[in-house]
Amino acid sequence: MDRHFPRSLALLALLLVLPAVPVAAAPPASVVVQLHAVSLGVAADGVVEALTQATVAAQVAGRIVELRVDAGQAVRKGELLLRIDAREAAEAATAARSQLVVAQAQFERSRQLRQQNFISQAGLDKARAEFDAAKAAAAQAGVGLGHAAVTSPITGVVSRRHAESGEMATLGRPLLTIHDPAGLRVTASIPQHRLREVRGARSARIEFPELGKVVEAASVQLLPTADAATHVSSVRVQLPPAIDGVVPGMAARVTFVTGTAEKMTVPAAAVVRRGEVTAVYVAAAQGPVLRQLRLGEAVSATEIEVLAGLAAGERVLLDPVQAAIALRAGR
Numbered sequence: 001m002d003r004h005f006p007r008s009l010a011l012l013a014l015l016l017v018l019p020a021v022p023v024a025a026a027p028p029a030s031v032v033v034q035l036h037a038v039s040l041g042v043a044a045d046g047v048v049e050a051l052t053q054a055t056v057a058a059q060v061a062g063r064i065v066e067l068r069v070d071a072g073q074a075v076r077k078g079e080l081l082l083r084i085d086a087r088e089a090a091e092a093a094t095a096a097r098s099q100l101v102v103a104q105a106q107f108e109r110s111r112q113l114r115q116q117n118f119i120s121q122a123g124l125d126k127a128r129a130e131f132d133a134a135k136a137a138a139a140q141a142g143v144g145l146g147h148a149a150v151t152s153p154i155t156g157v158v159s160r161r162h163a164e165s166g167e168m169a170t171l172g173r174p175l176l177t178i179h180d181p182a183g184l185r186v187t188a189s190i191p192q193h194r195l196r197e198v199r200g201a202r203s204a205r206i207e208f209p210e211l212g213k214v215v216e217a218a219s220v221q222l223l224p225t226a227d228a229a230t231h232v233s234s235v236r237v238q239l240p241p242a243i244d245g246v247v248p249g250m251a252a253r254v255t256f257v258t259g260t261a262e263k264m265t266v267p268a269a270a271v272v273r274r275g276e277v278t279a280v281y282v283a284a285a286q287g288p289v290l291r292q293l294r295l296g297e298a299v300s301a302t303e304i305e306v307l308a309g310l311a312a313g314e315r316v317l318l319d320p321v322q323a324a325i326a327l328r329a330g331r
Helices: 005-017 087-115 121-148 192-199 320-330
Strands: 030-032 035-050 053-057 062-067 080-085 149-151 156-161 174-179 184-191 203-208 213-216 219-222 232-238 251-267 272-274 277-282 289-292 294-298 303-308 315-317
Touching: 035 192, 035 203, 053 156, 080 121, 080 174, 087 121, 121 149, 184 192, 184 251, 192 219, 192 232, 192 251, 232 251, 277 320, 315 320
Parallel strands: none
Antiparallel strands: 030 315, 035 184, 035 251, 053 174, 062 080, 080 149, 156 174, 184 232, 203 213, 203 251, 219 232, 251 303, 272 277, 277 289, 277 315, 294 303
């Protein structure tokens, strides 16, 4: 038998006899509400736009035979994007060059005949005009033939693909949309009766609700025009570079900061909504207490103004679920 076995039994018996030591539970996370300075401003909905954007259109008719890029792909200026079967354009260019040869020969004959007074000056002018027209048509056909290979006009990201491989590309049809993600802005619409406040704004805050991000504007530009139908003016808000997840067309909420005021706020995560009742859990001596509040507007992405229901110095629990469990346990 193992000589250490009796010692192990004694140790086990000692552990069974010793009383269990309770582990102190960590206090729930909370925050003390106080009056503090918050920003006042004018809020408006906006849309993200690209400062540099280009829609590549077909400059020659033909079938798309090769499509090298897709939406979301990064491209460089001059990079080959797609190819168009330009055999019809090539035939048209050949015909235009043939017409140019005929028109040139006719013009030379007319000039010689004019020198011999066999034709009038009007006949020579007509031959010269036909030669110039044929020369322009041949040049245009040659230029169109060179657009069979479509390249990127800017360095950026393909935001949209308007055509598929195998489809017909007609003159002027959009093929791809490319934007530069390094330069983005938000354009918001402001009613005329609030323009004076916006003109005095010192800064602006942009919120992206879907991403849960709030950024400060790099610059604010109020355009000197108004829409005659809606009576609103556009304001362009420059975004800082390299904001992950922000793309053209995304909705944004812009708040133009016009001043500050002393207000009491609570974290948005601490607010409990049950039907029409809005409340928070407040720490008390006997345990958490559910307190109904009257809330105002959100002053930031994480804070909401409190109009009534709380006093300065009270402690609000940040985790409503944990507070509710503690409240039931206390009952």
